Amino acid sequence: MDLKLIQRLIAMMRRGGVAELDVEDPATGLKVRLVREGVAGAAAQAGPVVHYVQGGVPAMATGVTAAPAPAGEAPASKAVPAGTPFPSPMVGTFFRSSGPEAEPFVQVGARVNPQSTVCIIEAMKVMNEIKAEVSGEILAILVENGEPVEFGQPLFLLKT
Amino acid sequence: MFRRVLIANRGEIAQRIIRACRELGIETVAVYSTADADAVYLRQADETICIGPAQSSKSYLSIPAIIAAAEIADADAIHPGYGFLSENEHFAEVCRSCKITFIGPEPETIARLGDKVAARELAREAGVPIVPGSDGPVEDEATAMRVAQSIGYPIMIKAAAGGGGRGMRIARNEPSLITGFHAASSEAKAAFGDGTVYLEKFVENPRHIEVQILADKFGTIVHLGERDCSIQRRHQKLVEESPSAALTPELRARICESAVKVARHANYTNAGTVEFLLSRDGSYYFIEVNARIQVEHPVTELVTGVDLVQQQLRIAAGEKLGFEQKDVQFRGHAIECRINAEDPERDFQPSPGRIDLYVPPGGPGVRVDSHCYSGYRIPPNYDSMMGKLLVHRPRRDLAIRTMLRALDEFVIEGPKTTIPLLRSVLSHSDFRAGDHDTGFVERYYGHHPAIPVPGGDAR
Numbered sequence: 001m002d003l004k005l006i007q008r009l010i011a012m013m014r015r016g017g018v019a020e021l022d023v024e025d026p027a028t029g030l031k032v033r034l035v036r037e038g039v040a041g042a043a044a045q046a047g048p049v050v051h052y053v054q055g056g057v058p059a060m061a062t063g064v065t066a067a068p069a070p071a072g073e074a075p076a077s078k079a080v081p082a083g084t085p086f087p088s089p090m091v092g093t094f095f096r097s098s099g100p101e102a103e104p105f106v107q108v109g110a111r112v113n114p115q116s117t118v119c120i121i122e123a124m125k126v127m128n129e130i131k132a133e134v135s136g137e138i139l140a141i142l143v144e145n146g147e148p149v150e151f152g153q154p155l156f157l158l159k160t
Numbered sequence: 161m162f163r164r165v166l167i168a169n170r171g172e173i174a175q176r177i178i179r180a181c182r183e184l185g186i187e188t189v190a191v192y193s194t195a196d197a198d199a200v201y202l203r204q205a206d207e208t209i210c211i212g213p214a215q216s217s218k219s220y221l222s223i224p225a226i227i228a229a230a231e232i233a234d235a236d237a238i239h240p241g242y243g244f245l246s247e248n249e250h251f252a253e254v255c256r257s258c259k260i261t262f263i264g265p266e267p268e269t270i271a272r273l274g275d276k277v278a279a280r281e282l283a284r285e286a287g288v289p290i291v292p293g294s295d296g297p298v299e300d301e302a303t304a305m306r307v308a309q310s311i312g313y314p315i316m317i318k319a320a321a322g323g324g325g326r327g328m329r330i331a332r333n334e335p336s337l338i339t340g341f342h343a344a345s346s347e348a349k350a351a352f353g354d355g356t357v358y359l360e361k362f363v364e365n366p367r368h369i370e371v372q373i374l375a376d377k378f379g380t381i382v383h384l385g386e387r388d389c390s391i392q393r394r395h396q397k398l399v400e401e402s403p404s405a406a407l408t409p410e411l412r413a414r415i416c417e418s419a420v421k422v423a424r425h426a427n428y429t430n431a432g433t434v435e436f437l438l439s440r441d442g443s444y445y446f447i448e449v450n451a452r453i454q455v456e457h458p459v460t461e462l463v464t465g466v467d468l469v470q471q472q473l474r475i476a477a478g479e480k481l482g483f484e485q486k487d488v489q490f491r492g493h494a495i496e497c498r499i500n501a502e503d504p505e506r507d508f509q510p511s512p513g514r515i516d517l518y519v520p521p522g523g524p525g526v527r528v529d530s531h532c533y534s535g536y537r538i539p540p541n542y543d544s545m546m547g548k549l550l551v552h553r554p555r556r557d558l559a560i561r562t563m564l565r566a567l568d569e570f571v572i573e574g575p576k577t578t579i580p581l582l583r584s585v586l587s588h589s590d591f592r593a594g595d596h597d598t599g600f601v602e603r604y605y606g607h608h609p610a611i612p613v614p615g616g617d618a619r
Contacts, residue, residue: 090225091209091211091225091228093228151193
């Protein structure tokens with residue numbers, strides 16, 4: 001597991017409001033547990049605790065499998081690989097709906113097909129509609145509305 | 161001064177800009193493509209943002225990706241480095257409209273200097289010598305002969321629509337001018353569908369001399385002396401040095417004054433370089449302005465003690481230059497060698513891949529600007545420069561000795577590099593005598609794939 005990946009995970013936790021993250025690399029057996037300072041105690045009410053098991057080195061965007069676990073669950077339990085991350089195709093600002101009043105494009109549990117719009121990413125004042133490009137079910141939304149995202153950053157977990 | 165600067169580049173120049181920012185107390189935002197995700201210089205930045213895939217057009221050349229990154233990172237300025245978007249007037253304009261300071265000249269200046277014809281006209285207006293020519297199409301033999309008489313032989317006949325050497329002829333006398341005129345014209349007609357040709361004086365085996373300029377937004381313009389970049393291979397510079405062995409103090413003063421004139425006439429701001437061809441008879445001609453920081457800028461930093469990248473940041477932030485021409489002192493001799501991952505034995509093919517062992521040289525008088533390290537993988541997507549090795553010594557002969565020592569010390573295992581060629585160039589008697597020109601590499605190494613080391617064993 002490289003340092004860059006851990007840095008990215010930390011940045012993602014900060015942006016996504018994730019309080020606690022367990023990462024395990026089966027190739028090396030290395031386990032990393034990241035807990036956000038100041039949020040850790042409040043984890044139970046603050047946000048979901050997500051356990052990641054890194055499936056393969058190096059790209060987390062393609063190699064990560066993850067399952068959302070209920071808040072407060074005992075850490076370091078073996079996570080069940082259940083979702084495929086959906087990486088951001090561009091750098092910009094993430095929006096879940098077409099406007100402040102509009103309904104979000106997708107909610108957790110929504111079924112999507114390749115043509116479904118899943119979010120908007122704004123770059124240079126251009127609203128880019130992002131299509132799912134696969135069929136499946138949204139298991140988790142990893143980014144808050146209005147958060148900045150970088151290229152390749154996981155936005156959703158999908159069951160395909 | 162800026163609070164946060166985004167660096168729209170990669171590799172050694174991204175690292176160089178991060179260093180300058182950190183010394184000035186400016187926060188840095190480094191952007192990178194997926195091919196550069198594990199680059200170590202990214203750790204020195206305060207924030208890093210992945211802006212796209214390996215392909216430059218979707219990452220380092222993507223204006224929307226870079227502007228979006230600057231907006232989400234809340235950067236107040238962008239440093240473009242060299243290459244990529246550094247001389248793209250459209251990018252400079254977009255920065256301006258997004259209220260982000262572009263660290264470089266104004267978009268209008270970039271546009272004018274980027275147009276070869278407009279830049280030539282600008283130099284002429286400024287009273288700076290340009291390569292004499294017909295200034296427009298030459299219709300017939302008689303006109304060609306008249307023009308040739310006024311500018312003198314040898315003459316280059318060039319296709320207006322040309323490029324890549326096609327439709328080009330060199331004429332050394334009247335008969336060869338007449339045959340060359342018709343040959344170039346018909347070749348251009350066949351190749352480009354346009355037989356228009358023009359004439360230009362052919363400067364034979366010139367030296368490449370360029371002058372570093374700094375200009376603030378209050379009209380102060382200084383030059384920081386010249387760099388001699390005559391050691392080139394197919395217009396790619398390999399070795400640069402300052403001062404040039406070819407300039408007398410009188411000629412140096414004139415050429416540097418010409419560079420300042422061009423900069424003043426262009427309303428130039430920030431750091432820039434004015435390039436000239438110097439012929440053997442001491443006449444020199446303006447060729448172009450590079451409206452950016454250049455790869456070889458550290459050569460000038462070593463002999464003047466001025467940090468050019470810090471000056472770029474200060475000027476862009478609206479500070480006054482803080483010194484005048486008379487304050488610029490030149491000390492000693494500096495040489496730069498470009499260390500490229502290329503195989504000189506296979507026609508300089510790029511040699512990307514993993515660096516198994518990397519041990520840079522050090523010791524007195526040595527500077528290495530490089531983003532490489534043992535275990536680093538040189539991506540095949542970008543240029544092959546691994547870094548720059550520089551030396552600074554009181555005299556040229558001493559600088560050459562230190563450079564040879566440093567090249568010997570440099571350990572790079574894995575990719576093939578230009579080090580054997582550089583060692584050979586630095587050992588060559590013509591180079592040591594300072595008697596070399598832009599034809600040097602082609603003349604001595606053009607037809608020999610194996611690199612001979614004059615007066616030494618071939619290692």
